[in-house]
Amino acid sequence: MPPITSRQSVPSGKVELLYVKSKVYLHPTKRAQDNIPGYLSISRPSTNGTNDELLLSFTPESMLVPSEKETFSQADLSLQTLSANVSGAIYVRTPLVSCLSSYAFSLPLGSLYLVQARPPRLNLWYGLMVLNTLHNVDKLPVIFFHDDESPSTQQAQSRQNKKFDPFASGSNLKFRTSDLPWGGDEFLDVVSRYAVLEKSTLERSTFLVNPSSADRLNFMPPTSGASLNKDTANTLGKTLNGMKWKVLETFASLSTLAKTTVTDIVDERNSALPLPVKHMLKKPEVASLANDFDGARIYLAKWAMSIQEEALKLNDQSTFILGDGEDDWGIVATRRKPVTRVEWDSFFDSSGRLRITDHEVREAIFHGSIDASVDQALRGEIWLFLLEVYPWDTSLAERSVVLESYKTSYQELKAKWEQDEVKQETDLFKDQIFRICKDVKRTDRNLVLFQSPKPENGEEFDDDDVLNVRHPHLLRLKNILLTYNEYNLNLGYVQGMNDLLSPVYLALYDLVALTFWMFAKYMDIMERNFLRDQLGIKQQIETLNELINLMLPQFYQHLIKCNANHLFFLFRMLLVWFKREFLLLDDVLSLWDVMFTRFYSSLYQLFIVLALLQKHESIMMDYLTEDYEILKYVNDLAMNEHDIDDILIRAEKLFLKFRRVVYQADRGDGKQEFLTVSPNLRNLLKRTIILQKEVPRPEGVLGG
Amino acid sequence: MSSRKKTLLKVIILGDSGVGKTSLMQQFVNKKFSHQYKATIGADFLTKELPIDDKTVTMQIWDTAGQERFQSLGVAFYRGADCCILVYDVNNAKSFESLLAWKDEFLIQANVSLPETFPFIVIGNKIDIDENKRVVSYKKAAQVCQQLGNVPYFETSAKDGINVEEAFDVVSRNALQQEEANDEFNDDYNDAINIHLDGEAGNCTC
Numbered sequence: 001m002p003p004i005t006s007r008q009s010v011p012s013g014k015v016e017l018l019y020v021k022s023k024v025y026l027h028p029t030k031r032a033q034d035n036i037p038g039y040l041s042i043s044r045p046s047t048n049g050t051n052d053e054l055l056l057s058f059t060p061e062s063m064l065v066p067s068e069k070e071t072f073s074q075a076d077l078s079l080q081t082l083s084a085n086v087s088g089a090i091y092v093r094t095p096l097v098s099c100l101s102s103y104a105f106s107l108p109l110g111s112l113y114l115v116q117a118r119p120p121r122l123n124l125w126y127g128l129m130v131l132n133t134l135h136n137v138d139k140l141p142v143i144f145f146h147d148d149e150s151p152s153t154q155q156a157q158s159r160q161n162k163k164f165d166p167f168a169s170g171s172n173l174k175f176r177t178s179d180l181p182w183g184g185d186e187f188l189d190v191v192s193r194y195a196v197l198e199k200s201t202l203e204r205s206t207f208l209v210n211p212s213s214a215d216r217l218n219f220m221p222p223t224s225g226a227s228l229n230k231d232t233a234n235t236l237g238k239t240l241n242g243m244k245w246k247v248l249e250t251f252a253s254l255s256t257l258a259k260t261t262v263t264d265i266v267d268e269r270n271s272a273l274p275l276p277v278k279h280m281l282k283k284p285e286v287a288s289l290a291n292d293f294d295g296a297r298i299y300l301a302k303w304a305m306s307i308q309e310e311a312l313k314l315n316d317q318s319t320f321i322l323g324d325g326e327d328d329w330g331i332v333a334t335r336r337k338p339v340t341r342v343e344w345d346s347f348f349d350s351s352g353r354l355r356i357t358d359h360e361v362r363e364a365i366f367h368g369s370i371d372a373s374v375d376q377a378l379r380g381e382i383w384l385f386l387l388e389v390y391p392w393d394t395s396l397a398e399r400s401v402v403l404e405s406y407k408t409s410y411q412e413l414k415a416k417w418e419q420d421e422v423k424q425e426t427d428l429f430k431d432q433i434f435r436i437c438k439d440v441k442r443t444d445r446n447l448v449l450f451q452s453p454k455p456e457n458g459e460e461f462d463d464d465d466v467l468n469v470r471h472p473h474l475l476r477l478k479n480i481l482l483t484y485n486e487y488n489l490n491l492g493y494v495q496g497m498n499d500l501l502s503p504v505y506l507a508l509y510d511l512v513a514l515t516f517w518m519f520a521k522y523m524d525i526m527e528r529n530f531l532r533d534q535l536g537i538k539q540q541i542e543t544l545n546e547l548i549n550l551m552l553p554q555f556y557q558h559l560i561k562c563n564a565n566h567l568f569f570l571f572r573m574l575l576v577w578f579k580r581e582f583l584l585l586d587d588v589l590s591l592w593d594v595m596f597t598r599f600y601s602s603l604y605q606l607f608i609v610l611a612l613l614q615k616h617e618s619i620m621m622d623y624l625t626e627d628y629e630i631l632k633y634v635n636d637l638a639m640n641e642h643d644i645d646d647i648l649i650r651a652e653k654l655f656l657k658f659r660r661v662v663y664q665a666d667r668g669d670g671k672q673e674f675l676t677v678s679p680n681l682r683n684l685l686k687r688t689i690i691l692q693k694e695v696p697r698p699e700g701v702l703g704g
Numbered sequence: 705m706s707s708r709k710k711t712l713l714k715v716i717i718l719g720d721s722g723v724g725k726t727s728l729m730q731q732f733v734n735k736k737f738s739h740q741y742k743a744t745i746g747a748d749f750l751t752k753e754l755p756i757d758d759k760t761v762t763m764q765i766w767d768t769a770g771q772e773r774f775q776s777l778g779v780a781f782y783r784g785a786d787c788c789i790l791v792y793d794v795n796n797a798k799s800f801e802s803l804l805a806w807k808d809e810f811l812i813q814a815n816v817s818l819p820e821t822f823p824f825i826v827i828g829n830k831i832d833i834d835e836n837k838r839v840v841s842y843k844k845a846a847q848v849c850q851q852l853g854n855v856p857y858f859e860t861s862a863k864d865g866i867n868v869e870e871a872f873d874v875v876s877r878n879a880l881q882q883e884e885a886n887d888e889f890n891d892d893y894n895d896a897i898n899i900h901l902d903g904e905a906g907n908c909t910c
Contacts, residue, residue: 498743568746631749
């Protein structure tokens with residue numbers, strides 16, 4: 001006798017419940033109070049329909065009136081045992097296909113493609129289930145079985161416990177993903193009554209629903225090492241031939257699948273991608289396809305990274321220990337909470353003098369950055385010390401004296417070009433003012449402070465008249481840059497300085513004189529990046545060459561293979577200290593906080609570069625084979641959101657590891673041959689700023 | 705050459721800072737213009753598939769930084785270019801005067817095998833700006849382009865999308881011609897080596 005039948009026809013607008021599980025939750029955020037309880041159900045919309053037409057639905061409790069809730073709860077218990085359904089069919093309202101406001105979803109069982117189960121275990125309190133449809137691009141939410149709240153599961157577990165042998169194989173469930181009974185196994189058992197369910201041999205706890213032969217090839221390849229079944233191989237080949245471009249789209253839909261398999265990625269830290277995806281990508285047909293279409297490899301690499309990012313995002317950072325592999329030497333790096341106004345003020349006594357050492361302040365900021373979200377003046381105030389505009393050992397009264405002298409000297413410097421009409425007529429000045437005005441008008445115009453007000457009377461505020469800067473804040477940027485252009489005559493203004501000035505200005509903008517001096521101090525550090533002969537940048541690239549070769553040797557070999565060891569793809573992040581690399585300015589500023597401390601090194605930017613490369617190395621090695629592909633991939637990272645703490649933790653670990661390598665090399669006490677540490681690498685351990693000044697401007701040389 | 709081989713055309717855009725190189729590329733590839741472009745740092749490229757007669761080619765368009773000192777580091781990417789677009793701003797005389805310097809700079813950096821026949825194109829951009837601010841006349845520009853070696857000349861507005869398609873159409877055709885010529889050149893070159901290796905190596909008189 002079939003397990004559940006109904007001779008009566010299903011009333012219109014209703015469905016017949018075949019399976020209900022209560023206390024199934026969605027976890028839309030990490031916070032428990034946002035969890036959404038509901039009922040998972042399988043129901044029959046009509047008496048004569050096929051199994052493919054059965055509905056798999058999630059109905060939030062909040063969508064049901066009390067009597068409906070009662071019906072679902074009763075069904076939860078009564079449908080659980082097969083014998084219980086003799087009492088007759090249970091009908092409920094047809095579930096909503098989807099409802100944006102309530103998280104309900106419902107789909108025909110026939111469109112279900114793949115189910116991944118993660119039973120509860122020590123680090124996963126509630127078991128979860130990931131449902132994937134092949135054609136539906138919408139991502140179905142992950143469902144969590146709160147078994148401790150679900151009466152039917154409690155009932156099943158107590159039944160099992162009565163046997164005094166929870167690990168007995170006596171359970172009649174077809175699929176077991178865990179030794180202990182949990183809601184997910186029961187769900188799989190129910191699905192298997194209405195659909196062909198096959199376990200993937202490639203990926204743990206993954207089940208294919210009504211698999212096709214191509215699916216079988218992808219997820220259940222023969223394990224014997226025998227040659228692939230010709231039929232299935234041909235099927236796949238045909239599909240690929242027929243689809244061409246569409247294959248790439250298939251990858252994209254698979255990414256929906258992969259993004260949700262967080263636990264897998266976390267469990268198997270060394271592998272960025274779930275196995276079926278990996279296998280698919282390694283197929284020669286796919287490989288040649290990637291070669292056929294320009295940009296396909298970059299696309300694949302970006303996609304692979306998005307999966308990794310997703311895994312990191314969904315995973316609780318506090319429990320995720322980065323790369324605790326053997327080669328990590330037990331080095332621990334942590335981030336602390338950002339420095340707030342309250343904490344910053346507590347560093348000072350009543351006279352405004354530091355009561356702790358500046359080293360301690362640097363350490364706090366190095367490990368936590370600055371939280372200026374509440375008090376926007378805080379960052380500027382701290383930077384004034386980090387950049388040594390204000391000496392660390394001053395009192396508030398002393399600083400106000402310093403401030404007055406800064407104000408006076410700024411006005412004097414500004415007057416030097418403002419009031420010198422002869423100077424203003426020189427070719428050099430004209431060249432520079434033109435360059436500055438051009439760049440000021442395209443400096444961070446996405447930021448509120450620099451946005452153009454709405455044009456009035458059809459007149460655009462920021463028009464095409466280059467030298468006419470009318471926006472009040474842009475005008476100040478222009479004046480500061482022109483004053484710097486005079487202050488440092490040999491160097492003058494160079495493109496990119498505007499990018500460095502803009503955050504400094506934002507941090508202090510109502511104090512123009514201080515902004516100028518803070519920028520000038522910042523430029524002391526950055527001058528080497530802007531030299532006419534580019535020597536400072538070239539030296540950093542040379543050092544990075546050695547550093548990457550030492551710390552990421554395999555990746556370095558790959559760069560050589562790609563002819564990318566010129567490292568030009570790192571130029572932008574080096575020139576303006578990651579200003580262009582992140583979608584959010586706050587992320588950039590957090591990095592600047594850290595670099596400004598010079599806590600470990602005055603060249604810490606190179607370790608942040610190294611951390612970014614380390615994070616992406618496996619993906620770049622797997623997918624990218626040309627230097628221009630690497631450039632594009634790295635450039636386009638700027639369009640993503642980044643996990644800054646992750647990058648900073650990696651950077652610190654890399655630094656500490658590097659430092660240990662140097663110490664060991666210096667001691668030379670091992671038996672193997674130790675490397676000799678080049679002066680370039682040794683410089684990385686220094687905290688003093690490397691000052692590299694521009695030489696006097698040769699006769700007739702303009703600003704270019 | 706196998707028919708499967710894709711045709712990839714590499715195009716480099718050069719010109720003074722702020723003449724609209726990024727805007728031209730964006731207008732051609734993405735049909736959009738933004739007031740929020742930033743000065744380009746380093747280099748970047750966009751690709752676009754486009755039909756030329758019965759062929760489909762992929763054009764890889766390289767956008768560069770305008771300040772001269774930043775040119776030297778990115779040269780690795782100029783190698784193998786099939787066409788070079790020199791851009792100036794019709795409202796800025798200096799950017800027009802720089803054209804020749806950019807052309808020479810390119811020929812040196814890109815290591816072009818036959819500089820005399822290498823395809824350049826000159827674009828005078830920003831024709832949307834008030835006519836009385838214009839400082840370089842069409843006549844003057846066309847004349848100079850002729851002196852540069854009969855270089856095709858277009859006037860565009862990347863902002864309003866005027867003439868951009870037309871300019872890039874010529875870019876793509878000339879680049880394709882160059883690419884095919886390069887292929888032939890390389891084939892001949894390879895053949896020459898093969899003959900040499902297969903033949904009487906001992907007779908070498910050098």
